[in-house]
Amino acid sequence: MISMNLKYLRNKFSLTQEQFAEKFGVSRQTVAKWESGESIPDIVKCGEIAYECGLTLDELAMCPLDESKSTKKESNDDKYVFGISKVGERGQVVIPKHARDVYSIKQGDKILVLGDSRGMAFIKVNGFPKIFSK
Secondary structure, eight states: HHHHHHHHHHHTTTOOOHHHHTTTOOOHHHHHHHHHHHHOOHHOOOOOHHHHOOOOHHHHHOOOTTTSSOSSSSSSOOOOOOOOBBBBBTTTTTHHHHHHHHHTTTTOEEEEEEEEETTEEEEEEETOOGGGGO
């Protein structure tokens, strides 16, 4: 499914394989392999492609795209893939600049850290009940 969707998106935005490759920092041959199904992009690259095309990762990988499917973000429920952060020696995590900009996170802000068996989430405390900000 992903190979067909990548080809569809490249054509929808009137890009050559070379232009698509340049936009996402890969070679033209890599794009050709993705489109033929010989290989697939890694999860970070899929996230970048989905974000740029206004899609979720699920839509990019699992749903056949066609003209009826919007590839333009139109709601405030946007989903993001900000990239990968490395955990520092003392457990500190650097939040990518784009994420800090989107959520207006500044030095000194408090962050609520949530987690379950599937993963972790960071939420800016502003706007939550006072019980979370103590």
